[in-house]
Amino acid sequence: MIRLVALLSCFGLICSSEPFNYKVNNGRVIGGSDATPNTWKWQVSLQLSYGDGTFNHICGGSIVDSSYIMTAAHCILSSDASQYRVVVGEYSLFEYEGSELFSSVEAIFVHPDWSGNVAHGNDIALMKLAKPIYDNGHVEIANLPYPNQMLPHGFTCYITGWGLMDYIGSVPDKLQEAPLGVVEHAVCSQPEWWGSLAQKTMVCAGGDGVTSGCQGDSGGPLNCLTDGVWRVHGVVSYGPAYQCNLPFKPTVFTRVSSFLDWMYSVMDQAN
Template identity: 75%
Template sequence: MIWLVAFLSCIGLICAEAPFNHNVHNERVIGGHNAKPNTWRWQVSLQYDSYNDGSYYHMCGGTIVGNFFIMTAAHCILSIDPSPYRVVVGEYNLYEYDGSEQFRRVERIIVHPAWNEDLAKGNDIALLKLATPVYDNGYVAVANLPYPGQMLPHGFTCYITGWGLMDNIGTVPAILQVAPINVVEHSVCSRPEWWGSIALRTMVCAGGDGIISGCQGDSGGPLSCFTDGAWRVHGVVSYGPAGYCNQVSKPTVFTRVSSFQDWMYSVMQSV
């Protein structure tokens, strides 16, 4: 779901014979590997029931930012009606019920007011308010966030996680994937041979080595970086190149969380 131009809906459906219908439409981390269980505890799977029949599709990632709130990408929101969505926290293997999961209905969707469905204009961020809170069962955690306005230096290593495509032939993972990915500073990412003028300062670029990238299904998920003594979510997967996801000089682009914290805190205090 991180194409530059086309917003992807379901590119794949994988039915799992397990409780709660672990059906998946995935964007996967390319160049990654299976994450260790119970490590990226703020990662969520945002799922959608297209036909109102109880069969859910993994469509995007997300991040726990409060007991009642999930952060994701605005372009993941296919409908402002919250009823077809659910959030799964404590998830690891999408095909199996591990006993660590918590399933939550979405009560309200708040998309950034400046989002206009043009990825190049930025503001690709949304908050989901849950009908009931998530709780600490040992497998979930509220994410730490960066300082407002904080930017990462060129070459800083962060980690991308998700259940998106693992390669350019459409291989879909069952287990959460993780990969190290290096930040590309704005002065580089905004060069014409990179992303040019559509790489904004309100975005974080990472990757572009032709090896590691996000891909369809990773949208909305976190860019996790160890800064200031803690793991913090600095980015929300937003877009990448159409076609092959892992292209040289076309890094994965994330919404920069530190640019939107005032808005996030205002929403979480008012709804």
């Protein structure tokens, strides 16, 4: 889910029964299209079980180490690691295609300054997997940006995920992708944009009223081709409530380059 602000937050899961022992939240990137299979190999489907033997896709994520995924702190709906399942190598949430690897979660690390309010920032978490991910040809560890790296205004990145395609909610099966132009902080922090809700530890992208992330995309990556390499520069954090693709209200991401020291510290200590 993407945390929705301006009429704050929606956590409802709208699920439909599916085979293969898991369900899918209604969703799609708004204004997106089917991604080419086997392209965004670091994309994760984070799934939660409510004790009935099925799993619900609740958020996206990125593989940042063979034993860790990165997601949004607001995606952590339970502190019980045993309730989660991570699926990598996923493309169609409705089919088992043989490319998927499934892992339970051993430990959850939420940023210590996360307050539960996306406007305060620090919306980032790491999850340690119970077993390391291996390269089956369909998964890859994400490249990350340089410390404190910032992208110029108008730079085109791609959001990927299984979030809502509209505020009514339609259900695609395939991973979606959509281009979003970066909105620099000096613009995004203006009153007609996100104002004081936009911080320098965030990345704004989109805001054209057509293309955006939405509920179900939270925790997923903002993929940007920098220095000839695809890097995950952002973690989907929040957007406007009820209608995700509002003009001057771009999708807001946690800026990964601002949190690298914390991430590496957690992974080093936990290992």
